[in-house]
Amino acid sequence: xxxxxxxLPLSRSLLHLLLALQEGARHGYAVKKRVEALSGGVVKMGPxxxxxxxxxxxxxxxxxxxxxxxxxxxxxxxxxxYELTELGREALAAEVERLGTFVDHxxxxxxxxx
Amino acid sequence: xxxxxPGEGLYRVLLRTYPRRFRRRYEAELLHAFRTQWRxxxxxxxxxxxxxxxxxxxxxxxTQVAARRSARGQGEGNEGRTGAAGPxxxxxxxxxxxxxxxxxxxxxxxxxxxRAPGFALVAIATLAIGIGSNAAIFGVVRSVLMEPLPYGEPxxxxxxxxxxxxxxxxxxxxxxxxxxxxxxRSFEDLGLWSETNVTFTxxxxxxxxxxxxxxxxxxxxxxxxxxxxxxFTREEASRADSLPTDVIVVSHDVWVRRWSADPxxxxxxxxxxxxxxxxxxxxxxxxxxxxxx
Numbered sequence: 001x002x003x004x005x006x007x008l009p010l011s012r013s014l015l016h017l018l019l020a021l022q023e024g025a026r027h028g029y030a031v032k033k034r035v036e037a038l039s040g041g042v043v044k045m046g047p048x049x050x051x052x053x054x055x056x057x058x059x060x061x062x063x064x065x066x067x068x069x070x071x072x073x074x075x076x077x078x079x080x081x082y083e084l085t086e087l088g089r090e091a092l093a094a095e096v097e098r099l100g101t102f103v104d105h106x107x108x109x110x111x112x113x114x
Numbered sequence: 115x116x117x118x119x120p121g122e123g124l125y126r127v128l129l130r131t132y133p134r135r136f137r138r139r140y141e142a143e144l145l146h147a148f149r150t151q152w153r154x155x156x157x158x159x160x161x162x163x164x165x166x167x168x169x170x171x172x173x174x175x176x177t178q179v180a181a182r183r184s185a186r187g188q189g190e191g192n193e194g195r196t197g198a199a200g201p202x203x204x205x206x207x208x209x210x211x212x213x214x215x216x217x218x219x220x221x222x223x224x225x226x227x228x229r230a231p232g233f234a235l236v237a238i239a240t241l242a243i244g245i246g247s248n249a250a251i252f253g254v255v256r257s258v259l260m261e262p263l264p265y266g267e268p269x270x271x272x273x274x275x276x277x278x279x280x281x282x283x284x285x286x287x288x289x290x291x292x293x294x295x296x297x298x299r300s301f302e303d304l305g306l307w308s309e310t311n312v313t314f315t316x317x318x319x320x321x322x323x324x325x326x327x328x329x330x331x332x333x334x335x336x337x338x339x340x341x342x343x344x345x346f347t348r349e350e351a352s353r354a355d356s357l358p359t360d361v362i363v364v365s366h367d368v369w370v371r372r373w374s375a376d377p378x379x380x381x382x383x384x385x386x387x388x389x390x391x392x393x394x395x396x397x398x399x400x401x402x403x404x405x406x407x
Contacts, residue, residue, distance in 0.1 A: 049177055
């Protein structure tokens with residue numbers, strides 16, 4: 001739990017990255033497309049943002065390169081695939097919990113507006 | 115097989131600004147992402163391509179700090195994390211959140227500027243003029259007020275001018291100099307110099323240069339050293355009522371330009387104003403008053 005507390009709060013880019021990888025291993029560009037889809041097209045990660053975020057997540061131990069690649073028909077050999085580590089899953093869950101609490105407090109402060 | 119999009123060369127140049135460690139690990143993927151995004155933008159036409167480049171440039175500018183910070187974090191190790199099990203965790207997420215905010219602010223500013231190119235141009239031109247004029251003024255202030263004169267005792271050196279009727283500031287004559295030398299008690303020593311021009315008449319490399327005829331004690335008065343060789347002796351100076359003399363000292367600039375700073379210049383014969391002279395030394399680069407030699 002100490003490890004998780006050390007990486008919180010997650011930056012917006014890290015949160016999006018972990019959310020996109022929560023569904024399974026993806027390569028960088030697939031992460032970008034998934035983040036766009038999850039955010040309704042609002043968040044568009046450029047190549048620099050995407051890979052500095054991936055680099056950061058690798059350093060923090062939140063993701064790592066997937067040892068097993070997807071089935072051949074989906075595979076693109078020149079690309080690396082990334083997946084969540086155990087710490088990454090725990091950090092994502094803790095961050096979502098933290099944000100949920102924040103949103104609950106915010107709603108209460110706004111007089112129960114949904 | 116992917117077609118190389120126009121502008122990929124520029125993007126490769128931009129990538130070179132990222133830390134080497136980052137490039138080594140992610141460059142191929144960055145290029146791949148760049149090409150894929152370009153294809154999508156190209157499909158949308160001119161507007162799509164313009165938005166693509168705006169996005170790429172803002173993204174590049176906004177991630178410079180993050181990439182560097184990560185590179186430093188890895189290079190420096192994990193201070194304060196001794197005993198932590200599992201994967202290395204370089205820093206807490208708070209810094210990351212802070213940098214993310216900075217990046218977003220930067221991107222917001224960049225996008226705002228690109229939306230109003232006229233304003234951006236005026237703002238950039240204003241900054242450029244302001245910075246340029248500040249640098250120029252500081253250069254003058256520094257050289258005039260802050261930099262000490264290139265003499266051994268700059269506080270104790272003065273220039274004496276003469277004054278005639280109708281000429282409030284004029285050169286000192288040789289007679290006046292001699293009078294000062296014998297009668298003045300205010301100065302420890304006095305040197306005299308006169309500016310002129312001479313020509314190196316070497317047929318292979320003729321050159322007209324500024325020159326100074328000086329008394330033998332000038333370098334002692336100014337407390338400056340010679341770069342190579344020596345200055346004139348009293349005997350040599352007394353032989354020369356006026357230019358041309360038999361021996362010359364060349365300035366640092368002339369020494370570097372004509373003789374490539376060859377220390378063997380001393381004792382060499384040089385043709386000047388149609389006669390051979392012996393070079394006895396060179397002045398230092400520090401001393402601007404002697405640059406006309």
